Structure formats: C-alpha cells, structure tokens
Amino acid sequence: MIFDVEVKISLKKGMLNPEASTIERALDLLGYKVENTKTIETIKFQIKENDASKVEIEVEDMCQRLLCNPIIHDYEINILNS
Amino acid sequence: MIFDVEVKISLKKGMLNPEASTIERALDLLGYKVENTKTIETIKFQIKENDASKVEIEVEDMCQRLLCNPIIHDYEINILNS
Numbered sequence: 610m611i612f613d614v615e616v617k618i619s620l621k622k623g624m625l626n627p628e629a630s631t632i633e634r635a636l637d638l639l640g641y642k643v644e645n646t647k648t649i650e651t652i653k654f655q656i657k658e659n660d661a662s663k664v665e666i667e668v669e670d671m672c673q674r675l676l677c678n679p680i681i682h683d684y685e686i687n688i689l690n691s
Numbered sequence: 692m693i694f695d696v697e698v699k700i701s702l703k704k705g706m707l708n709p710e711a712s713t714i715e716r717a718l719d720l721l722g723y724k725v726e727n728t729k730t731i732e733t734i735k736f737q738i739k740e741n742d743a744s745k746v747e748i749e750v751e752d753m754c755q756r757l758l759c760n761p762i763i764h765d766y767e768i769n770i771l772n773s
Binding site: 614617629632633635636639641642643644645646647648649650651652653654655656657667670671674675676 | 696699711714715717718721723724725726727728729730731732733734735736737738739749752753756757758
C-alpha cells in the first residue's frame, strides 16, 4: 500500500524565528502591518508499506534522526492511505 | 477585527526542488525509501482590518510583491476570523 505522509515542522514556543521577523519587517516597510508571524515547513512524501502503524513508527524515526531537530522543533505527522 | 492569515507556498509543477531531492536522498542513505517528496512553506500571521474582503486583497498583494515569486511559486491563501 502507498501512504501519503505529511510532516509539519515548526519552531518550539519561545524560540527566535529570524525568518518570520524578517518577513514581518519587510512587510512593514511595504506598508502592511502584520503581527505574530510564524513559519511552518511542511514535507510531503509517499511511502510503500504494509500497514499504517509501521509507517507511523518509521516516520517518527525519520523526524528524530533527520527531518527535525527535537531540541528546537515541534513536529506533527499526518498519514493518509492514498 | 483580527484575522488569522495563512499563506501556503509551493513550487509550481515541473520546477526542480533541490531541498526535496536532498531530503529524499538523505532519507535513502538512512535506509528509508520514500517517493514524490515535496516541500511547502507556510507563513502565518495576524492582521487588524475591518472586513475580510480587504484582508484578502491585501494578502494577495503581499504575495505578489514580497512573499512569493509568482513565476516559480503557487500559493494558497486562507483567512480566518480569529
């Protein structure tokens, strides 16, 4: 079976987000007043596996080992049967 | 009124995505076989405005002028009344 996987990665609360501050400042310079800017990175991919629980374990592993830095990132995993 | 705005930015179909290819290759090196990797950047912020239609026009403008490169990016705007 092919599963659609989506991993949403954001910075933990309290972490500085220079990308978001830059966007906010640049928008301000153009005359747009926005607040509480946040950025989220989403990684989507497909994976072939027999059952969803295996995919869950595998993707959790990928997050810990490569996709995220658990010290500074929060992540959310969504798995869909495609 | 305060509106919650979410802008999802992805590369247009057919555009090369070196970030996604790197992720896919790195996952492969760790023994995870994944396919069709895509990345999406989400920018969230809040904006004070009187009505939603004004926000829509303003955010569309922000995307065209700063947040996206309309030549290579597709974008999707979601506006919520918070």
